[in-house]
Amino acid sequence: RGGLEFKHVSFGYGPERLVLNNVTFKVAPGSTVALVGPSGAGKSTVMRLLFRFYDVNEGAVLVDGQDVRTVTQASLRAAVGVVPQDTVLFNNSVRYNIQYGKLTATPADIISAAKNADIHDRILTFPDAYDTQVGERGLRLSGGEKQRIAIARTILKDPAIVLLDEATSALDTNTERNIQAALARVCANRTTLIIAHRLSTIVHADEILVLKDGEIIERGSHESLLAQS
Numbered sequence: 001r002g003g004l005e006f007k008h009v010s011f012g013y014g015p016e017r018l019v020l021n022n023v024t025f026k027v028a029p030g031s032t033v034a035l036v037g038p039s040g041a042g043k044s045t046v047m048r049l050l051f052r053f054y055d056v057n058e059g060a061v062l063v064d065g066q067d068v069r070t071v072t073q074a075s076l077r078a079a080v081g082v083v084p085q086d087t088v089l090f091n092n093s094v095r096y097n098i099q100y101g102k103l104t105a106t107p108a109d110i111i112s113a114a115k116n117a118d119i120h121d122r123i124l125t126f127p128d129a130y131d132t133q134v135g136e137r138g139l140r141l142s143g144g145e146k147q148r149i150a151i152a153r154t155i156l157k158d159p160a161i162v163l164l165d166e167a168t169s170a171l172d173t174n175t176e177r178n179i180q181a182a183l184a185r186v187c188a189n190r191t192t193l194i195i196a197h198r199l200s201t202i203v204h205a206d207e208i209l210v211l212k213d214g215e216i217i218e219r220g221s222h223e224s225l226l227a228q229s
């Protein structure tokens with residue numbers, strides 16, 4: 001589970017300009033792929049097509065061999081989890097925020113998701129941390145802690161594919177690296193990970209795709225691309 005493929009995908013938000021032009025790539029189940037490239041290159045657009053926020057103009061997007069246009073929205077949402085750039089937390093407990101979207105989760109599931117996402121010790125050891133309010137008068141969370149909650153919330157649903165669209169780029173480099181490393185551990189051999197990011201802070205990727213002006217201009221291993229730069 002978690003394989004995906006873009007086959008000669010072209011897409012434009014309007015008729016005047018293509019934002020993706022004949023993009024083709026394949027991602028093996030359980031692997032990690034980084035999409036890098038300058039702002040405006042089309043990284044977010046690739047992700048939006050993957051969870052079918054928009055439909056391609058030409059070509060096809062396949063998840064586990066199935067054209068996403070033939071999959072129900074419900075099963076696509078179950079298969080593809082998204083960790084957004086700016087996590088909006090509910091003005092409710094940390095527990096609620098992690099549990100949100102999977103209301104059948106047991107406390108053990110939540111703690112395991114939180115540990116896997118490497119939630120800051122401060123939260124894990126805080127008395128009754130999971131029932132602590134996240135609002136103005138309650139526990140203040142740092143940007144890094146919020147992103148860890150977002151990741152825990154996503155992985156608890158155990159999607160086959162997780163998309164990180166610049167999900168950690170507002171954080172300092174150290175926090176970013178720690179979060180990416182934690183995510184790589186959680187996802188190893190189970191979950192396909194697609195990370196849109198700047199090359200310099202990619203911790204690990206089986207393959208890096210470099211996008212520019214809607215085209216893949218380079219692809220290769222982390223090592224080979226770093227060696228060139």
Ligand code: ADP
Nearest residue numbers: 013014019037038039040041042043044045046
């Ligand atoms: P990246 O994620 O690499 O920064 P995007 O996929 O967000 O790139 O954007 C690719 C191109 O599409 C850019 O030229 C951007 O201005 C344009 N674009 C992105 N979103 C929209 C939208 N909702 N409507 C129109 N144009 C858009």
Ligand code: ADP
Nearest residue numbers: 120122139140141142143144145146171172175
């Ligand atoms: P980050 O660089 O990850 O965004 P911050 O500097 O915002 O980190 O926060 C560092 C630590 O201070 C975190 O543990 C966070 O929970 C705590 N914190 C941040 N703002 C406040 C606040 N106004 N009151 C109490 N604790 C705070």
